[in-house]
Each structure stands twice: as C-alpha cells, then as structure tokens.
Amino acid sequence: MTSSLTPACGGAQTGPVELLPRPARLRPGDVLRQGTLGPRIRRLRAMLSALGIALGIAALVAVTGVSASSKAHLLAQLDKLGSNLLTVSPGKDLNGMGTTLPPEAEKMLSRIGPVQQVTAITMTDAKVYRTPYMPKDRDGGLQVVGARRNLLSALRGEVQAGRWLDASSEKLPTVVLGHDAAQALGLSTPGTRVWIAEHWYAVIGILRANELAPEIDRSVLMSWTNAVKDLKSNGTASTVYLRADPDKVSAVQSVAGATANPAAPQNAAVSRPSDLLKARYETVSGLNSLVIALASVALLVGGVGIANTMVVGVMERRGEIGLRRSLGARTGQIATQFLIEAAVLGAVGGIIGAMLGALGVFGYATWESWPEVIPMTILVIGPAVAMAVGVMAGLYPALRASRLAPTEALRSL
Structure with a gap:
C-alpha cells in the first residue's frame, strides 16, 4: 500500500493522501x-x-x-378483643335518675363516618325459667333482651352449639342463650325449651363466652321484633355497640354522646377506648x-x-x-x-x-x-x-x- 503524506514544512500537496481508518466503534x-x-x-x-x-x-x-x-x-x-369497640348506653340526669336513649340513636350513630358497624340490644322486664313450676324468685338473675341480627358479628361472638338468630326467628318463639345463662339453666344443647312470660320459647343456639360484652353471657337473646311484640319492650336501645376505624376510635368517642342524644349529650354514657388500642x-x-x-x-x-x-x-x-x-x-x-x-x-x-x-x-x-x-x-x-x-x-x-x-x-x- 502506498500513501502520500503531507509535507512537514509548508508547501503544496503533490499527491493524494490516504487517511488512517477510524478506530472501530461498538454499536x-x-x-x-x-x-x-x-x-x-x-x-x-x-x-x-x-x-x-x-x-x-x-x-x-x-x-x-x-x-x-x-x-x-x-x-x-386485638380487634377481636375490642380495641376498636365502643359502647353507648343511657346515663343519669342531674337528679341521678336513669335516662333512655332516643329511638333514633342507632341510626344517628351509624352516620358517623369512621363507624364501621352499629348494633344494639333492648332490655325487657321478663324473667326466664327452666319450667313454669320454678319459684318466681329463682330466676338466677338472668336477663331477657332483644338483639339485632348483626349483634354476633359486631361483638365477634361465636356460637358454641346450634345457630344464631335469623330472619325466621322474628316469626317464631325462639331464643339463643348466652354462655352463663345456659349453665344457669342447666342446658348444654339446643332443642329444648325455656319458659318466658307465660310462654314456651325454643332454644336454637348457645353462645361461647364473650369477653367483650360479659353482659351478653348472662342474657337470653331473642329477636328485636319479638321483644317488642311479645315482651312489651319500649323498643329503645339499652346499649349500642359501635365498631369504628381503629385509627379514629378517639375521634368517634368524642362525638358519640352528642350524636346519640343531641338534646342531652351528658345523659349518654360512652365507654372509653380500651388500653388495647394504645397497644x-x-x-x-x-x-x-x-x-x-x-x-x-x-x-x-x-x-x-x-x-x-x-x-x-x-x-x-x-x-x-x-x-x-x-x-x-x-x-x-x-x-x-x-x-x-x-x-x-x-x-x-x-x-x-x-x-x-x-x-x-x-x-x-x-x-x-x-x-x-x-x-x-x-x-x-x-x-x-x-x-x-x-x-x-x-x-x-x-x-x-x-x-x-x-x-x-x-x-x-
């Protein structure tokens, strides 16, 4: 190969110049x-x-x-133990007399944004006995209450035997026994009957012990409709249970009383959040x-x-x-x-x-x-x-x- 180079000094180029090829470049x-x-x-x-x-x-x-x-x-x-559970119940007025919650308390409480679930029970004056021949003073201190159908899910309760109240329970004389109530009545399985307000009621279920609401353990629960119709309950909630957003329990607590009873917020007793919430x-x-x-x-x-x-x-x-x-x-x-x-x-x-x-x-x-x-x-x-x-x-x-x-x-x- 021949090539002509450019002179080192000045002067005209006398022939063609071949430049060295560029180094290869990678693509x-x-x-x-x-x-x-x-x-x-x-x-x-x-x-x-x-x-x-x-x-x-x-x-x-x-x-x-x-x-x-x-x-x-x-x-x-923790939630099962009640870290986000609040209760609203009637308090006492300035004279120390018991009060009641307004009939619309449940509906009003359900409108609070962070509230996820609302349920309630209504008290009755009825007594429950194993047979109609039991002495009237041997009721065992048990209470008969009307319950909403979502009570069990709101309290994270469990049925030990039988079943919980459902739509058919509103048309039939049926009850579910709390854990302690079943023991007090000497019952361990459903299918038997109990005597309430001069009528027989079939036992369709027995609940496990509930640490969140011990009052339920000593209760005989029937549908809300039957409690109002048969036992002459006034139909107002004696205790309202709230499940709230765990991050906003304190905020719900601060407004629950005024929401449940706007006319007299001081007459509504609201439980404080559990220490489990802090945990x-x-x-x-x-x-x-x-x-x-x-x-x-x-x-x-x-x-x-x-x-x-x-x-x-x-x-x-x-x-x-x-x-x-x-x-x-x-x-x-x-x-x-x-x-x-x-x-x-x-x-x-x-x-x-x-x-x-x-x-x-x-x-x-x-x-x-x-x-x-x-x-x-x-x-x-x-x-x-x-x-x-x-x-x-x-x-x-x-x-x-x-x-x-x-x-x-x-x-x-």
Whole structure:
C-alpha cells in the first residue's frame, strides 16, 4: 500500500493522501451483548453473585412478609378483643335518675363516618325459667333482651352449639342463650325449651363466652321484633355497640354522646377506648420500624456483595479490558459493559430472591396459622431495587475499568 503524506514544512500537496481508518466503534447492540457475555461465560461466579443478591432480596421479602402476616394476625386478635369497640348506653340526669336513649340513636350513630358497624340490644322486664313450676324468685338473675341480627358479628361472638338468630326467628318463639345463662339453666344443647312470660320459647343456639360484652353471657337473646311484640319492650336501645376505624376510635368517642342524644349529650354514657388500642398503635409503629431496619441491612449486604464481585471481576479481566481498549473500545463502552453486568446480576438475583422470600412467607405463615400477607409492592420493588443497587454498586468498578490504560492492562496478558 502506498500513501502520500503531507509535507512537514509548508508547501503544496503533490499527491493524494490516504487517511488512517477510524478506530472501530461498538454499536449499542454490541455493548449490550458484551455486557451479558460475562455472566454467561463465567457462570459459576455469576451464579454465586446472583445467589448473594437473591439471599438479600429474599431476606427483604421474607422479613416484610412475615412482619406483615404477624401484624395482620396480631391486629385481628386485638380487634377481636375490642380495641376498636365502643359502647353507648343511657346515663343519669342531674337528679341521678336513669335516662333512655332516643329511638333514633342507632341510626344517628351509624352516620358517623369512621363507624364501621352499629348494633344494639333492648332490655325487657321478663324473667326466664327452666319450667313454669320454678319459684318466681329463682330466676338466677338472668336477663331477657332483644338483639339485632348483626349483634354476633359486631361483638365477634361465636356460637358454641346450634345457630344464631335469623330472619325466621322474628316469626317464631325462639331464643339463643348466652354462655352463663345456659349453665344457669342447666342446658348444654339446643332443642329444648325455656319458659318466658307465660310462654314456651325454643332454644336454637348457645353462645361461647364473650369477653367483650360479659353482659351478653348472662342474657337470653331473642329477636328485636319479638321483644317488642311479645315482651312489651319500649323498643329503645339499652346499649349500642359501635365498631369504628381503629385509627379514629378517639375521634368517634368524642362525638358519640352528642350524636346519640343531641338534646342531652351528658345523659349518654360512652365507654372509653380500651388500653388495647394504645397497644395496637405501638405494635404497628414497632413492626414498621423493625421492617425498615432489617430491609436496610438486607439491601446493604446485597450491595456490598455486588460491589465486591464487580471489583474482583475488573481485576481478573484487566487483559480483556486492555485488548478491547486497544481495538478501539471507548471508555464509555467499557463502563457501560460492566454496568450492564451489574444490572443483569441484580435483576436475576432480585427475581429469584423475591420468589424464595414469597415461598418462605407462605410456608411460615401456614405453619403459624397466620394470614398470608405479602405486600405486592415489595414483590415488584424487590427486583427493581436489586437492579438499582447492582448498578450503584457496580458504578465504581465500571469507572475503574474504563480508566484503565491499555498498555498497563495488556501487561497481564
């Protein structure tokens, strides 16, 4: 090959000049293939690196999921014990005399925004006996009350035997016995009868003991309609039970009295929130802080593992880097190659880790009989965070590789 060079000094050019060809430049597709080539060739190191990332993300998902499942189980138990339950009942007037709630008290209380459920009972003067031959003074101190159909669900009560009041109970003389009432009457199974107000009533169910409303345990419950029709109840609520948003129980308490009895709010007695509500708030706060702390540790460990892997990879591949630089690869292309490798390792490890963590949560929650709760956001964010951490952790090794001088790198060949 012949070529004419430009004279070193001034003077006219005497012949054609052939310029040296530009160094080869990698296209974006080539850079992408180069970035994924390393993990495919060095499979063992790639698998170990991805495993480290997967364990970090699995720990993140597992900690979050187990904490969420535990929190859901604990909050359900606290709510079952009455952390968000309030009662509104008639108080006393200025003269110390008993009062009654207005007939519209239930409807008015149900209109409070954070109130989720409202139910009530109405008292009667009737007495209950095992047989009509029992002495009138041997009623055992039991009370006969009319109950709304949603009373059992609002109080989180359970039927020990038989069934609860339903639509048919409003047309038939039937009752359900509280736990203590059944024991006092010597009954353990439904299907028998009790004597109330000179009439027989069939026992269709017996309730388990209820810690939220012990007054229900010593009650004989019939439909609200039958209590008004047969036992001459005045039809006003003697106790109203409210289930409120757990985060707004105190706000509901502050307005419940005035809402139930606007004309005389002081005549409505509202129970104070249970100490369980405070325990509920502290539990939620403590578990959230624990999840954040453990998740941060898991991400830190995963990031350190990726960074260590990438630094070692740069040191091992000095010759390859020098050769590629001498063939025309630019510093940006070298840096991009290592960043792509870090992102691939992070993504693969993140996906595997999310699946492992989810399996761990489902297994542990099933073993503990907890609700299986895994926030969907963590399943989506986990792999994305792993990729982001991989890129951040691989940034320094990538810059170091791109700044490596070709002559220095070629010495290791």
